[in-house]
Amino acid sequence: MADGAAKPDAAVVRDALGVGVAVGLSGFAFGVTSAGGGLGLLQTCALSLLVFTGASQFALVGALAAGGNPYTAAAGAFFLGVRNAFYGLRLSQLLALPRAVRPFAAQWVIDETTAVTLAQPTRRAARIGFTVTGVTLYMLWNLTTLLGALGAKAIGDTRAWGLDAAGPAVFLALLAPMLRTATERAVAGLAVLLGLGLLPVLPAGVPVLVAALAAPVALFVSGRRGPRDPQDLDEISKDRAKDTSEAEDKDEAKAMEEGR
Structure with a gap:
């Protein structure tokens, strides 16, 4: 990646934080939807900690809440998550991270970190954008998932609040600008x-x-x-x-x- 058009580190951090905070807060909707769909607190939090890809998580709990077969629901979520593997192929070239770090960085290869990384003009900026977006989004997504799952009973029927549509809405908002x-x-x-x-x-x-x-x-x-x-x-x-x-x-x- 050429270093000719450098971008200030502060600007990269600002952009990455903006994406991380904006999307991370939607984890609350997932927590509420998952708990409202019948999953327990530990199951809901485990999905965000281990799966950590919003579209797949919403697809899984949505299918389960609709009475779908668990294996079919898991297969649908899996195929939605396969796109992250293709993101990883591209990001591995741009970031050129040490081999020891790659397995941990792979957990953060999602739509948002990919979008921020690819928008950077230099390898340094790409690494900063990827790291800041990944850390911010991972922490906020898991925190708000926990809060949403705990507050699901107080909120009541998620369909009455329209929170069951939050996941697809966020996913479409992220997808639309990419359709060039x-x-x-x-x-x-x-x-x-x-x-x-x-x-x-x-x-x-x-x-x-x-x-x-x-x-x-x-x-x-x-x-x-x-x-x-x-x-x-x-x-x-x-x-x-x-x-x-x-x-x-x-x-x-x-x-x-x-x-x-």
């Missing part, structure tokens, strides 16, 4: 149609699994017709330019190391 190309919008639109269309006819949790088929279908169609959309071409050009720049940086660093 026609292909990405097509995947999102097809997934919504599949999920909502099959909701009345399939068991809880299964529509989420079927909706995952939107990605390979849209990518297959896009591959057949070629990237004709100007935004698609622009994104491809940017990705290639970034990969070329990173390769040149690695070659330069290797040459300097050999020169020593």
